[in-house]
Amino acid sequence: MTASQTSGPRTELPPLTPGPYRKRLGTVALVATFGGLLFGYDTGVINGALRPMTVELGLTPLTEGIVTSSLLFAAALGAVLSGRISDAIGRRKIIIGLAVLFFVGAVTCVVAPDFGVMVAGRVLLGLGVGGASTVVPVFLAELAPYEIRGSLAGRNEIMIVIGQLAAFVVNAIIGNIWGEEGGVWRIMLSVAALPAIALFVGMLRMPESPRWLVEKGRIDEARAVLSTIRPEGRADAELAEVQNIADEDKRQVRTGFIGVITNKWLLRILLVGIGLGVAQQLTGINSIMYYGNSVLVEAGFAERFALIANVAPGVIAVIGGFIALAMMDRIDRRRTLIIGFSLTTVSHLLIGIASIALPAGNPARPFVILILVVAFVGSMQTFLNVAVWVMLSEIFPLHMRGLGIGISVLFLWVVNAIIGLFFPSVVASIGITGTFFIFAGVGVLALIFIITQVPETRGRTLEALEEDVSTGAIYLPENRKGHSA
Numbered sequence: 001m002t003a004s005q006t007s008g009p010r011t012e013l014p015p016l017t018p019g020p021y022r023k024r025l026g027t028v029a030l031v032a033t034f035g036g037l038l039f040g041y042d043t044g045v046i047n048g049a050l051r052p053m054t055v056e057l058g059l060t061p062l063t064e065g066i067v068t069s070s071l072l073f074a075a076a077l078g079a080v081l082s083g084r085i086s087d088a089i090g091r092r093k094i095i096i097g098l099a100v101l102f103f104v105g106a107v108t109c110v111v112a113p114d115f116g117v118m119v120a121g122r123v124l125l126g127l128g129v130g131g132a133s134t135v136v137p138v139f140l141a142e143l144a145p146y147e148i149r150g151s152l153a154g155r156n157e158i159m160i161v162i163g164q165l166a167a168f169v170v171n172a173i174i175g176n177i178w179g180e181e182g183g184v185w186r187i188m189l190s191v192a193a194l195p196a197i198a199l200f201v202g203m204l205r206m207p208e209s210p211r212w213l214v215e216k217g218r219i220d221e222a223r224a225v226l227s228t229i230r231p232e233g234r235a236d237a238e239l240a241e242v243q244n245i246a247d248e249d250k251r252q253v254r255t256g257f258i259g260v261i262t263n264k265w266l267l268r269i270l271l272v273g274i275g276l277g278v279a280q281q282l283t284g285i286n287s288i289m290y291y292g293n294s295v296l297v298e299a300g301f302a303e304r305f306a307l308i309a310n311v312a313p314g315v316i317a318v319i320g321g322f323i324a325l326a327m328m329d330r331i332d333r334r335r336t337l338i339i340g341f342s343l344t345t346v347s348h349l350l351i352g353i354a355s356i357a358l359p360a361g362n363p364a365r366p367f368v369i370l371i372l373v374v375a376f377v378g379s380m381q382t383f384l385n386v387a388v389w390v391m392l393s394e395i396f397p398l399h400m401r402g403l404g405i406g407i408s409v410l411f412l413w414v415v416n417a418i419i420g421l422f423f424p425s426v427v428a429s430i431g432i433t434g435t436f437f438i439f440a441g442v443g444v445l446a447l448i449f450i451i452t453q454v455p456e457t458r459g460r461t462l463e464a465l466e467e468d469v470s471t472g473a474i475y476l477p478e479n480r481k482g483h484s485a
Contacts, residue, residue, distance in 0.1 A: 013238055013461075016147045017231045025143065025229050029152055031202035032139055033159040034195050035095060035132035038102045040163020041192050042071065042125045043286070044314070047293050048171025048307055049185035053118075056182060063115050065421045068290055070119045072417030074126025075133065076410050082131030083138075083406025091139040092208045094131065099200035101128035106192040125192075134409045137393035138401060142209040143229060145238075146461040150328030153393050154386040158321040161381060164289055165314035166191075171293075172307045211462070214239070214246045215398060245398060245463040257407075260400055265472045270404055272454055273392055277412030279446035280388045283344045284439040285380045286416055287423045288313055288373060294424065295373070298432060299355075300366035309370055313377040320381030332458050333387050337450045340383025345443030347376035352436040369432070394457050397466040 046068055054064055086094040101124055108121030136156050144152040170188055178184045207229075213222035219239070226235035260266045288295065292313055296306040327336065351372045358365035396404035427435050455474040457465055468474035 013241070014231070014234045016145050016234070019231045021229050021231055025152065028143060028206050028229070029140055029155050031199070031206055032095060032136050033156045034199035034202065035098060035102075035128075035136040036156040036159035037163040037166075037195050038192060038199065039129045039132045040160040040165075041167045041195070042102070042106075042129055042163075044164035044167030044289055045171065045188050045192065046071075047168065047290055047310065048175050049188045051293075051303075052175075053185040056185070057112075057115055057118065059115060061424070065424065067115070067118055067122060069417045069421035071122040071126035071129060072413055072420045074123040075130030076413035076417060078127035078130025079134045079409035079413055080130075080406040081127075083134045083402040083404075083409070086135045086138070087212075087402035090208050090212055091135055091142070092203060092206060094135050095139065096200060096203045098128045098131045098135070099196050099203065101125070101131070102196035102199065103193055106189060106196060110186050110190045110193075130409065130413055133389075133413070134402075134405050137389050138405055139209055141390070141393035141462065142211040143207075145230065145234075146459075148329055149394065149462075150333075150390050150458060151325050153390045154321075154325045154328045157381075157386040157389050158318070158325055161314070161317040161321045161385070163195075165311070165318050168292075168311045168314040172311055175307045176304055210239070211242055211246075211398060214242045219243070241461065241463050245466055257403065260403065265470060266397070266400060268472075268475075269395055269469050270400075270407060273395060273404055273408035274411045275449050275453065276388050276391060277408045278415050279341070279449060280384060281412055281415040281419060282439070282442045282446065283341075283380060283384065284348070284419065284423075284436070285377070285385070287419055287435075288377060290420050291423055291427075292373070295427070295432065296366065296370060298427065299369040300360065300362075301370075309366075312370065312374050316374050316378040317381045320378045321386060323382050324386035327382075328386060328390060329458070332456055333391055334450065334454055334456050336383050336387045337454065338447065340379060340387065341443055341447045341450060343379035343383065344376055345440050345447070347372060347379055348436045348440035348443060351376065352433045352440065355432040355436075391454075391457055394462060394465060395455070395469065397469055398462070 050064060050068065053059065053067070059067065082094055082098070105121050105124030105126075105128060108124060109118060110121075112118035112121055137153050140153040140156060141149055167188075170191055174184055174187055178187070207225040208221070210222040210225040213219075213225065222242070223235060223239055226239055230238060260270055292310045293303075293306050296309050297303055301309055324336075351369060354365070354368050354372055358368055392405050392408055423435075426438075455468075460468075465474065
């Protein structure tokens, strides 16, 4: 798309005034983010369920890694498939389908008699997790007014960490009360069926994305949706702006993968999206979320106390997420990312140094490492996780949004899965010290990437971002700063 093609009339949007539409927006966000809650619970519950599961199912270190990472590899596939399918049939329908996957996957894991059935159930859950990680942020971003897009889309990340905290708390309670009973891990896994039912029932009453409806030519339906989630007088003006961009998109050949990689600006924004997803995972955050219990045992905690101590990173993750949500529409995305990667890199260095300075057997070692792990998780959740997911939901033009976020999240999940598969072996080989020093080195590279390549998106409508991305204007120095909402 050339600059001249994007220079059509822009609609001046009326201000975002208080009104009952905010309650409707909040309800839609709450229901949709049950997908994030399931994402968090299903990825976090393995943290405490794996050890008793290993005993009952006779797992080896290799099959333990497969059980953990099978969900993550399936999530990579679910991410890329769901993005494309949601472009075809709609965001709402695909989220309803994901709820079914979550439920069936949870039931399969709970009744699994052996390793094979367990992996099959984890694969189903992974397809749901990957799909939710792709579609829910896009659904929220397309429903939200641009002034509060960051805080609304960011609610999904809050629900992810709430889901992980819930998993840690459930694991700690069940593991300490019924830890000696057989099948205790089945109870831990069964809890995930409840939010899956809530997501399915709730989404039946939720609207479709108005931007998707406009793209499909269903203008009256889009207007009806916008009239319920915008202040009076705003819906028609915003609809006109969305139609303007959609009409321009229709004059182009539909952008598939080949169209993206042969357009330098679309390829560049795709690489930015991939880089954001990969950089987020290479902080090692999910090594703590999946294997935090094992890390704390290696640091010196007794196994049952480690289950309790492991709740602390989950609590700080939720607190950090709420702080991030409050900052999201006030601080530029780039600044947030730079602060976040700086803090996590320092945390990695300190964890490595502490594990050298406090050798095994030192009574202070487990508590110091726990405090540093909590600081790392807090930095990650406050400055990185919400910001990365929000940016992935808003940087891509509408005509490639499903494809763009799908490919980006595909890479995110592949890296996530590789870390999940090999983290125990790496810690066994080089210990906490070497592992976290590696994470620190990667953090420096991530900082360089953010500073030199990632554009600013705060304070702009999705339509304005689409124009700037399609022409390369988003990378100009004057556009590297956020615009006030």
